[in-house]
Amino acid sequence: MKGFRVLQLEEHPSVGKPVECTGLVSRRVIEMSRTSSVVNMVHGAHIYFPDDDSIHIRKDEETYVLERDRFDQDVSGLATGAGTDLRLSSTVRNVESGDEGVRVTFREDGDLREESAMAVIGADGANSITRKILFQGMKIARVISAYQIDCAVKMDDQDSVNVYLGSKYSKGFFGWAAPADDLSRIGTAGFGMSREKFISIYSKFGNPSKITITGGPIPISTLERTYGNRVLLAGDAGGIVKPLSGGGIYTGMLSGQKAAETLVSAYENQDFTPAFLRRYEKMWKDEIGKELSRDLRIQKMFARISDASFNEMGRKLSSPGIMKLINDLGDIDYPSSVVFRVLMKSPSIVRHVLFPVRDGIGK
Ligand SMILES: Cc1cc2nc3c(=O)[nH]c(=O)nc-3n(C[C@H](O)[C@H](O)[C@H](O)COP(=O)(O)OP(=O)(O)OC[C@H]3O[C@@H](n4cnc5c(N)ncnc54)[C@H](O)[C@@H]3O)c2cc1C
Numbered sequence: 001m002k003g004f005r006v007l008q009l010e011e012h013p014s015v016g017k018p019v020e021c022t023g024l025v026s027r028r029v030i031e032m033s034r035t036s037s038v039v040n041m042v043h044g045a046h047i048y049f050p051d052d053d054s055i056h057i058r059k060d061e062e063t064y065v066l067e068r069d070r071f072d073q074d075v076s077g078l079a080t081g082a083g084t085d086l087r088l089s090s091t092v093r094n095v096e097s098g099d100e101g102v103r104v105t106f107r108e109d110g111d112l113r114e115e116s117a118m119a120v121i122g123a124d125g126a127n128s129i130t131r132k133i134l135f136q137g138m139k140i141a142r143v144i145s146a147y148q149i150d151c152a153v154k155m156d157d158q159d160s161v162n163v164y165l166g167s168k169y170s171k172g173f174f175g176w177a178a179p180a181d182d183l184s185r186i187g188t189a190g191f192g193m194s195r196e197k198f199i200s201i202y203s204k205f206g207n208p209s210k211i212t213i214t215g216g217p218i219p220i221s222t223l224e225r226t227y228g229n230r231v232l233l234a235g236d237a238g239g240i241v242k243p244l245s246g247g248g249i250y251t252g253m254l255s256g257q258k259a260a261e262t263l264v265s266a267y268e269n270q271d272f273t274p275a276f277l278r279r280y281e282k283m284w285k286d287e288i289g290k291e292l293s294r295d296l297r298i299q300k301m302f303a304r305i306s307d308a309s310f311n312e313m314g315r316k317l318s319s320p321g322i323m324k325l326i327n328d329l330g331d332i333d334y335p336s337s338v339v340f341r342v343l344m345k346s347p348s349i350v351r352h353v354l355f356p357v358r359d360g361i362g363k
Contacts, residue, residue: 025247026331102117118267220243220296229273
């Protein structure tokens with residue numbers, strides 16, 4: 001905390017609830033958070049194509065399945081343990097930023113209160129009020145909506161997630177099922193998603209009992225600017241999310257760390273102007289900016305792939321050379337290099353990505 005007084009405002013009465021997440025993360029997140037919320041580890045993925053063919057890809061390195069509410073509580077515990085004043089049931093209603101500081105108005109247990117600070121970090125999610133008020137006129141250009149149900153069914157293969165490609169399962173993104181011990185997290189995301197897409201996956205599991213229904217928007221492109229006068233946006237609030245998977249835990253933690261480091265130096269320099277705070281954006285972009293913009297370009301092409309092309313691509317992807325590439329280079333936080341290498345190795349896949357075969361033709 002370096003001697004700072006930090007106030008954290010959380011609108012819900014408990015940290016981490018409601019859960020809006022599948023909880024799939026890389027080792028990097030485990031190392032950054034030292035969390036004990038891991039419920040499973042997976043090494044592979046069954047990829048299902050529109051014609052119901054599937055391939056299995058495997059990686060030696062594990063992907064972790066977290067219990068997301070416990071994870072948030074662990075991370076929050078690190079902050080409160082370091083001296084952060086966490087106020088629950090405190091909903092931010094207004095943020096004003098001026099020459100002298102910021103003033104935040106919030107409703108805490110029904111009472112309207114105000115606090116002043118040198119600066120504010122808007123880490124308030126996809127529907128960020130900080131963004132709406134202090135970044136007026138800016139919009140996150142690409143947002144998908146996700147829908148997920150924790151179901152009372154145990155997946156046979158606890159070492160792999162299922163990924164569902166094609167228009168039955170998603171418009172422009174993908175569906176999934178993730179094993180979390182006795183439960184499975186079954187969901188889909190896409191542009192203007194419909195309930196039928198979810199049902200196509202859910203019914204494959206014999207319509208199991210539903211434990212928790214969750215979902216929401218996921219911003220998959222970054223805001224044109226993530227800093228302003230005495231304000232920084234971190235995580236979903238700034239659209240700092242992986243465009244190909246919609247994963248935002250790693251990028252949220254990374255940008256949150258950079259935001260904290262930036263405010264320490266802003267305080268030391270007594271400079272909270274946009275000209276000084278722009279270094280925040282440079283810092284997070286130096287680590288993941290190139291990857292996010294490459295992934296966004298790939299996502300835009302991916303969203304246009306037809307069912308017929310997905311089916312063709314499935315047959316090409318199952319070659320041993322490509323499987324080895326995925327095993328050697330696959331990285332859920334930095335996926336673009338494996339995508340480019342796969343495309344270089346198999347030019348016919350490039351054709352399907354750039355010029356998708358129309359459905360009904362070439363099947
Ligand atoms: C169905 C689904 C599945 C997902 N699966 C994965 C996955 O497997 N792996 C992955 O990495 N990512 C996944 N994501 C994305 C991931 O959940 C988000 O990117 C991540 O939670 C972003 O973290 P954040 O801290 O920026 O925002 P959030 O987690 O949304 O946190 C924002 C916090 O701010 C609080 N808040 C908001 N407004 C106010 C206000 N006005 N006043 C006070 N408090 C406020 C909220 O209550 C919340 O606690 C998934 C998302 C969805 C919807």
